[in-house]
Amino acid sequence: xxxxxxxxSKSRRDKRRTHYKATAPSLSNCSNCGxxxxxxxxxPSCGYYSGRSLFVPES
Numbered sequence: 001x002x003x004x005x006x007x008x009s010k011s012r013r014d015k016r017r018t019h020y021k022a023t024a025p026s027l028s029n030c031s032n033c034g035x036x037x038x039x040x041x042x043x044p045s046c047g048y049y050s051g052r053s054l055f056v057p058e059s
Contacts, residue, residue, distance in 0.1 A: 026039045032048035042049040 027036050028039045029035070030037050030043040030046060030048065031051065033043060033046040035043060035045045037043045037045075042054045047053055047055045
């Protein structure tokens with residue numbers, strides 16, 4: 001197995017990790033009720049996805 005010859009400093013390690021960021025989830029409006037929902041998922045308020053009813057909301 002390969003082993004590093006020198007210790008990687010905290011500064012160099014952290015510079016490499018600057019691009020590992022969490023991204024905000026993409027939101028869209030429901031085409032049925034207009035509520036904000038996660039993209040590519042059924043609407044939690046009305047249960048519609050792509051013009052079809054998938055489930056009955058619990059409320």
